[in-house]
Structure formats: structure tokens, C-alpha cells
Amino acid sequence: MKDITRQGIYRVVYDMVKADYLITEDEIDFMEDICKEYEITPEIREAALTMSFAEAIAELKKLTPRQSEHFINLIMQLTLTDGACYREEALLLMAITLCLNPRDNAEMYSVAVHKIMLDKNQVLFVENGFDPDVNEEIVEHYTHLVNAMRIGGFEFVYVPKVIEGLTATGTKLLRSVVTHLAPPRSEEETDAIVASIEGLTTERMYREMLLGKLGLDLEISEPSLVIRVGFSEVNGGRLANFMVIRLDEDVTAQVDKFTDDFLALQKSPTLTIRNNSISPNAFIYSGFYKIIFDLITYRKGVRCDLNVYPYNHKNVLTITTKSTTSTTEEPLLIGPKESAFYIFLIKETIEYGGFNIACNTALDIKYMAAAQKRFEKTYFELCNRDTAPDITNPEIRRPMLSKIKKAVENHPTLVQKMMFIPEVSKNKIIRVHVEKKHLNIK
Numbered sequence: 001m002k003d004i005t006r007q008g009i010y011r012v013v014y015d016m017v018k019a020d021y022l023i024t025e026d027e028i029d030f031m032e033d034i035c036k037e038y039e040i041t042p043e044i045r046e047a048a049l050t051m052s053f054a055e056a057i058a059e060l061k062k063l064t065p066r067q068s069e070h071f072i073n074l075i076m077q078l079t080l081t082d083g084a085c086y087r088e089e090a091l092l093l094m095a096i097t098l099c100l101n102p103r104d105n106a107e108m109y110s111v112a113v114h115k116i117m118l119d120k121n122q123v124l125f126v127e128n129g130f131d132p133d134v135n136e137e138i139v140e141h142y143t144h145l146v147n148a149m150r151i152g153g154f155e156f157v158y159v160p161k162v163i164e165g166l167t168a169t170g171t172k173l174l175r176s177v178v179t180h181l182a183p184p185r186s187e188e189e190t191d192a193i194v195a196s197i198e199g200l201t202t203e204r205m206y207r208e209m210l211l212g213k214l215g216l217d218l219e220i221s222e223p224s225l226v227i228r229v230g231f232s233e234v235n236g237g238r239l240a241n242f243m244v245i246r247l248d249e250d251v252t253a254q255v256d257k258f259t260d261d262f263l264a265l266q267k268s269p270t271l272t273i274r275n276n277s278i279s280p281n282a283f284i285y286s287g288f289y290k291i292i293f294d295l296i297t298y299r300k301g302v303r304c305d306l307n308v309y310p311y312n313h314k315n316v317l318t319i320t321t322k323s324t325t326s327t328t329e330e331p332l333l334i335g336p337k338e339s340a341f342y343i344f345l346i347k348e349t350i351e352y353g354g355f356n357i358a359c360n361t362a363l364d365i366k367y368m369a370a371a372q373k374r375f376e377k378t379y380f381e382l383c384n385r386d387t388a389p390d391i392t393n394p395e396i397r398r399p400m401l402s403k404i405k406k407a408v409e410n411h412p413t414l415v416q417k418m419m420f421i422p423e424v425s426k427n428k429i430i431r432v433h434v435e436k437k438h439l440n441i442k
Contacts, residue, residue: 001038001039003044003047004059005059005060005062005063006038006039006040006044006048007044007047007048007051007056007059008048008051008055008056008057008058008059008060009034009038009040009048009056009060009071010034010035010038010040010044010045010048011048011049011051011052011053011055011056011232012053012056012057012060012075012096013031013034013075013078014031014048014049015053015092015230015232016075016078016079016089016092016093016096017031017078019086019088019089019091019092019230020086020088020089024081026081027078027081029081030077030078030081031078034074034078049233049234050234050235051234052110052232052234052239053108053110053230053232053239053241054107054108054109054110054241055110057095057096057099057100057108058108060096060099060100061099061100061104063100065102068100068102071100072096072097072100075093075096076093076265079093079265085265085266086266087153087266088230090262090265090266091227091229091230091262092229092230093265094229094258094261094262094265095108095227095229095241095243097261098243098245099243105245105246105248106243106244106245106246107219107243107244108229108241108242108243108244109216109217109218109241109242109243109244110232110234110239110240110241110242111216111217111218111239111240111242112237112238112239112240113231113238113239113240114240118226118227118228118242119155119228120228121153121154121155122154122155122157122227122228123149123154123155123156123157123225123226123227124157124225124226124227125138125156125157125158125159125202125223125224125225126202126205126206126210126218126220126223126224126225126226126244127202127203127206127220127222127223127224128203128206128207128220128221128431128433129203129353129431129433130201130202130203131222131223133249134223134247134251135160135202135223137250137251137252138158138251139160141251141252142158142161144252145158145251145252145255148252148255148256148259149255149259151259151263152258152259152262152263154227154259158202159200159201159202159205160201160202163197163198163200166197167194167197167198174194174197175190175194178190178193178194186324186325188324189323189324189325191324192302192303192323192324196303203433204419206218206220207416207418207419207433208416208418208419210226211418212416212417212418216242218242218244219425219426220244221425221426221427221429222246222247223246223247224244224245224246224247225244225245225247226242226243226244227242227243227245228240228241228242229241229242229243245258302321302322302323302415303321303322303323303438304319304320304321304322304413304414304415304416304419304420304438305319305320305322305438305439305440306318306319306332306346306420306434306438306439306440307319307320307329307440307442308339308343308382308439308440308441308442309442310381310382310441310442311382311383311384314331315331315332315333315339316336316339316340316382316383317331317332317334317339317342317343318330318331318332319331319332319411319413319414319420320440321413321414321415328413330411330412330413332407332408332411333407333410333411334403334404334407335403336382336383336385337379337383337385337388337389337400338400338403338404338407339382339383340375340378340379340382340383340388341375341379341389341391341397341400341401341404342404342422342432343378343382344374344375344378344379344391345422345430345431345432346432346434346439347374347378348371348374348430348431349431349432349433349434350436353429353431354425354429354430354431355371355429355430355431356368356371356428356429357394357397357424357428357429357430358427358428358429359392368392369392371391371392372390372391372392375388375391376388401422401424401430404422405421405422408420408421408422409421419433419434419435419438420432420433420434
């Protein structure tokens with residue numbers, strides 16, 4: 001076994017012992033036994049404490065199924081050495097179990113602690129796009145999902161239902177809250193802020209709030225649940241640990257199993273039924289709800305659109321930033337070929353879910369050839385050139401992508417940068433999440 005794997009083992013054991021803020025002599029003895037079994041030296045222990053919990057889990061994912069099962073059994077024994085498995089321990093144990101499961105449908109992320117975070121009991125549905133099947137099932141079984149989560153002491157947060165409650169016909173609370181907690185300069189600004197909240201989607205929430213405002217380095221490729229499972233001290237700093245669970249086709253069955261397994265881990269659990277909900281008479285101003293409110297009111301209803309000027313010799317692309325008091329239009333400082341590639345990426349994201357550059361199979365290669373043809377069509381529609389760049393060649397593609405990212409990051413008036421910046425997922429798909437309504441072809 002490699003030393004870095006031993007470091008991962010010790011990091012997980014260390015955080016598990018501290019999870020319930022109660023350390024017993026039996027737990028210390030158990031840690032000693034684990035150190036002996038895995039030959040964890042003082043030097044390895046010291047190095048382990050410079051590793052994040054997410055890095056530790058990533059290392060433990062490399063264990064064989066038998067090694068993984070044995071380690072999980074040890075952790076389960078550790079949680080019961082003080083005679084009880086408390087909620088904090090059970091949540092961390094649940095995360096370890098799911099992340100090391102051979103099905104590989106859960107990931108761990110450790111991120112810097114921010115002033116505004118998800119509350120510890122909030123379970124947030126996120127997606128990087130829109131999955132009609134998953135959303136349809138959630139809407140159909142929403143009450144069941146909420147109640148199942150409540151039994152486990154969790155609050156299920158599904159953005160469309162949150163927005164529906166905040167903006168229901170006849171509901172005046174949201175407008176009053178905007179007016180008095182974040183005083184706008186005018187009625188028009190209030191209207192713009194309320195309209196921004198009405199248009200909030202799960203995708204925008206993920207990209208603008210979690211990635212943009214909070215800077216959480218979470219990669220969401222499929223509809224998922226995000227849960228905060230504790231904190232770790234690393235190199236003198238405090239990191240929050242988030243578990244991301246990818247959802248199956250049967251969301252209700254998956255949630256039911258999660259709740260049942262979580263309760264089963266706790267010895268004689270005390271059920272705390274959480275009853276927080278958005279109603280016409282109450283606005284929850286904490287956790288995720290505070291994130292929504294602070295982001296939208298900070299932007300004051302500002303809207304950014306991408307404008308396309310075909311055959312423009314100076315700048316093919318500009319960005320209009322519109323508020324209730326002013327409208328500015330500034331160029332996106334990239335050349336014609338980068339502009340065409342950028343528009344191509346937006347179209348590919350809208351029509352095909354992104355530009356797949358993996359080329360692992362014959363089908364991928366066939367797709368890439370067809371994508372080149374689609375790019376050429378876009379290129380000749382926008383640029384007065386004879387030959388289009390070969391975007392199937394990474395040596396040509398990478399510099400273009402780098403220039404686009406830099407131009408978006410450095411744009412002086414663009415507010416929603418995470419909605420405009422290209423992303424490359426771990427499975428080699430490039431996406432740009434500009435919505436159709438924000439794309440204007442002149």
C-alpha cells in the first residue's frame with residue numbers, strides 16, 4: 001500500500017473521530033489499532049493532516065473492493081466505540097460509504113468556508129443543464145421527497161418549488177422583503193430584482209451561485225443532490241466538505257434508501273422532523289435561501305446579453321449589460337475565428353448538450369467530423385474567410401478556448417460570468433451555458 005493511501009486512511013479516521021466533538025479513550029485506542037494495521041507512522045499522520053477530506057476519499061476510491069469493504073467496517077466499529085453513533089458521525093459515515101461504493105455515484109468535495117453556506121441539513125438539487133425526466137419525477141413526487149427527507153432530519157431544496165412559493169400570484173412578501181432588506185433605488189429596480197428571482201433555474205443557481213458567488217469547485221455533470229457533511233482543518237484553514245450524489249432514474253427510491261440507510265446507521269436515533277418551508281407569510285433568511293436573496297439583490301436585476309455582428313471587421317461579439325438606469329455595450333475582445341468557435345460552442349450546448357472532444361470510440365470520431373461541418377457553417381456565417389480552422393485538432397482548439405476564457409473573465413461589465421465562460425468537464429465535453437434568450441444575432 002502506498003504512503004499516500006495510508007495518509008488518506010488516517011485523514012478519514014481523524015475526521016471521523018472528531019465528528020461528534022467528543023473524543024474518548026476507546027476511540028484513541030481504536031485509532032492506534034488502525035495505525036498498526038495499516039503501518040501508519042507519525043510522519044504519515046503529519047502528512048495526512050495537510051490533505052483535504054476530498055483528497056483522502058479520492059485516494060481511498062483506489063482501494064480494491066475487499067480493501068474498501070474492510071475499511072468501511074473498521075470505520076463503523078470506530079463510530080460505536082463510545083456507545084453511540086450520533087448524527088454528525090452517521091452523516092460522515094454515510095458519505096464515506098456512498099463515495100467508496102462500487103457503483104461510484106457519489107463524490108466528495110472540500111472547499112474553503114464562506115460566510116454564506118448551505119445549512120448543514122439542507123439537501124440541494126442541482127443540475128448543469130435541464131434534465132426533463134428527472135425534473136418531471138421530482139415534480140410528480142415532490143411531497144413524498146420532502147417528507148422522506150424530513151424523516152431523516154433534512155430539508156429538500158428544489159429551486160423551481162422555492163421560486164414558485166416566492167412568486168405565487170397574490171404573494172406580496174417577496175417584493176416587500178426586496179424593498180426593505182435591500183433597498184432599491186426605484187420601483188423599476190424592484191421590478192427587475194423580482195423578475196430575476198422569477199427567472200431563476202437550477203442551472204443558473206448552480207453556475208451563478210455555487211460556482212460564481214461562492215466559488216465552490218463542484219463539477220456537476222448529471223442531476224445531483226448536494227449535502228454538506230462537515231468540516232475539516234487543513235493547514236490551519238477550515239474547509240467545508242460537500243457530498244455530491246448523482247441521481248438515478250428512480251429518484252424517489254434512491255431518496256428513500258438514502259434516508260433509511262442514514263437512520264439505520266444511528267444507534268437509537270432521535271428523529272427531528274424539520275418543518276421549514278416557504279409560505280406566503282414567511283421568508284427564510286438563512287442558508288441556501290440567503291444565497292438566493294443576496295445574489296439576486298446584489299445584481300439589482302442586471303441582465304447581460306451576447307450580441308453577434310456577422311462580418312464585423314472590428315468585433316464580431318459584444319456584451320450588453322442592462323440595468324434599470326443604464327445600458328452599456330462593450331466588445332468581447334477575441335478575433336473572428338474565436339468568436340465563431342464561441343458561438344459554435346453555445347449552439348452545441350443548446351442542441352447537443354456540449355461539444356464532445358473525447359474521441360474514444362468510432363461513434364465519437366463520427367460525431368467530431370459532423371461537428372466540424374457544423375462549425376464551418378457557423379464560421380462562414382460570421383467571418384469573411386476562405387478556410388475554417390480544424391477544431392478537431394487540439395493544438396488549434398486549445399489556444400482558441402484559452403483566449404475565449406480570458407476575454408470573458410476580463411470583460412469589464414459582464415456580471416454573470418459563470419453563465420458565459422466555457423467549461424470542460426472531466427468526460428471531455430465543452431459547454432457554454434448562455435441561454436437562447438441572452439443571445440442576439442444582429
